[in-house]
Amino acid sequence: MIVAQITDMHVRRRGLMLHHMPHVKRPLRRALAAIADWSERPACIVATGDLTQSGTPEEYRTLREILRESEIPVFLVPGNHDRRDALRAGFRDHIYLHEFGPAIQYAIEFSHLRVIALDTSEGSRRGGFLDTQRLNWLSERLRERPQTPTILAMHHPPFPTGVRNFDGQEFEGRHALGAVVRDHPQIRRVICGHVHQPLVRSWCGTLGVTAPSTAPTLVLHPRAPGLAWEPGGFLLHRYENGDVSTKVVRTAAAPVSLIA
Ligand SMILES: [Fe+2]
Known part of the structure; x- marks a missing residue:
């Protein structure tokens, strides 16, 4: 079975343009269509935060309209650009959003x-x-099913990514989370967003991965000073025989014409 992951969709009000992410809605629709068309249909889609740009009710309404097109259930995780109250209000029928509080945490x-x-x-x-x-x-939660392979999903990577400006941000509770992860070998992946690009590293006895944003993004260049375009896409986490493999799928090329 497959769990698809989309992230950092940054849905925003009409007319608001971000220089590092000029288009967001069409690439999101393209990602959802590619996931729906995949030869093995994913069981669910997990969206790991920065669902919207500013967390306004209007932005969540727009996001809801787009996600309505998906026949595969989508589970929402908040990022630093989201606002929990507006997210819960905009998706009242997503009852898992109320499983815990005030933070939004749940198990699928x-x-x-x-x-x-x-x-x-x-x-x-x-x-x-x-x-x-x-x-x-x-x-x-982890004590409930210690033998069941588990994917942890969250917006911020708790592990270093090698991306300077993100690694410079403090993650409070990172070490305490690492201790929990180390104590629970059923955790096969820690899947994250936030950095808008795919990266993989081992961390606390498991594998940490970050997903590309659904839209192409301008990111800090990984090797040289300056900026570089990363194409948009999503991840497919495929469970088979007790373990998980992760595939990166690109859906939207970087907007080359905007590089100059
Ligand atoms: Fe983001």
Whole structure:
């Protein structure tokens, strides 16, 4: 079975243009269409935060309209650009958003696999945040099915990514989360967004991955000073025989014409 991951859609009000991400709606629709057309249909889509640019009710209405086109269920995780109250109000029928509070945390249960979503957002803070309450909830969930392969989903990577400006942001609770992850070998992946580009690294006995944003993004160049375009896309996490493989799928090329 496959769990698809989309991230950093940054849906925003009409007319608002960001220089590092000029178009967002069409690339998101393209990603959803590619996921729906995949030869093995994903069981669900997990959206790991920065669902919207500013967290306004209008932006969540727009996001809702786009996601309505998906026949595959979409599970929403907040990022630092989101606002929990507006997210919950905009998606009242997504009852899992109320499983925990005030943070948005929940578990998606399948017979052979679990996805546990953590909320690493906190107000207007840019970096990650996990307090004792959120981590205790995670430990309780992990104790429920210790033999079941599990994917942890959250917006902020708790591991270093090598991307300077993001690694410079403080993630409060990172070490405490690492201790929990190390104690639970059923965790096969920690899947994140925030950096808008795909990266992989080992962390605390598991594998941490970040997904590309659905839209092409201008990012800090990985090797040289300056900026570079990363094409948009999504990840497919495929469970088979007790483990998970991850595929990067590109749906939208970088807008080359805008590089100059
Ligand atoms: Fe983002």
